[in-house]
């Protein structure tokens with residue numbers, strides 16, 4: 058496996074990437090704010106779904122917040138991301154509007170896709186969110202295509218795609234990585250290895266020890282990162298961004314992480330013990346990404362715990378506002394049904 062940076066910690070099978078660089082207070086606090094926004098957003102989604110306020114699926118990102126937030130903090134607004142069915146965390150990490158996101162989940166006209174897409178279709182080109190998708194691995198070629206556009210247009214934006222350990226076995230994923238490497242495209246493949254695809258452990262489906270090992274076959278760097286550590290994700294992505302923007306081509310980042318909740322809302326009926334032990338969940342909860350970042354911020358003297366709590370309160374208030382906005386927005390009219398099916402416009406950076 059090609060390594061970037063310094064490998065400083067080894068715990069059991071896991072190898073953590075963390076360089077000893079200084080990160081500005083602004084970046085640390087931005088990451089904390091966005092992680093709190095995702096955590097409160099997802100907790101609220103679970104609550105209102107339980108109360109029957111919206112229908113359909115929703116896949117909580119709780120426990121994985123550091124992956125998208127650390128990665129997006131290393132990118133510009135004009136860089137693009139694409140994501141998957143676990144679809145709220147990536148856009149919020151890139152700066153999505155919480156009210157429009159919540160209204161979309163509620164299926165309302167003021168949502169990102171006028172209420173016609175739902176939870177798995179949040180997109181906002183103005184901050185580089187190309188969109189999420191419920192078709193596993195389908196966003197990998199989309200982000201690769203955006204990177205090809207950058208190259209063909211001679212622009213300096215880059216793209217990144219978030220996909221799961223399950224998606225990493227899909228053909229579309231391998232084809233994209235191969236072509237991206239051949240054409241040296243400015244794309245970052247970020248595999249969120251949260252250990253399971255619904256109820257199947259990645260150890261039963263991935264032939265390599267680590268998904269990042271596969272990078273070697275595509276002649277690109279493969280980096281194994283502690284996905285619970287926002288700073289490690291940020292540092293790994295900074296290097297990948299630099300490589301992409303300077304024309305050196307793609308990087309595969311495997312973020313080791315864990316989903317604290319069940320695969321999707323509505324699937325709570327799956328008995329956890331049928332595929333994972335409670336003790337495993339408890340063990341991972343000890344490495345809650347928010348706790349890790351707050352500890353780092355407080356112990357490094359960057360900010361006080363009270364300041365961190367204030368950021369949480371502010372994020373919570375923004376989520377409450379978003380829910381009120383969604384509740385008050387009307388459902389789309391029937392006349393909207395066949396509108397917005399096709400677009401002749403490409404997003405322009």
Ligand SMILES: Cc1ncc(C[n+]2csc(CCOP(=O)(O)OP(=O)(O)O)c2C)c(N)n1
Nearest residue numbers: 143191192193221222223224251253254255
């Ligand atoms: C092409 C395709 N096959 C199957 C499914 C059903 N499905 C939805 S999510 C999922 C598991 C995905 O696992 P992973 O990629 O690890 O992402 P995670 O849910 O763990 O974040 C499956 C099989 C689908 N949506 N699309």
Ligand SMILES: [Mg+2]
Nearest residue numbers: 221222253254
């Ligand atoms: Mg998974």
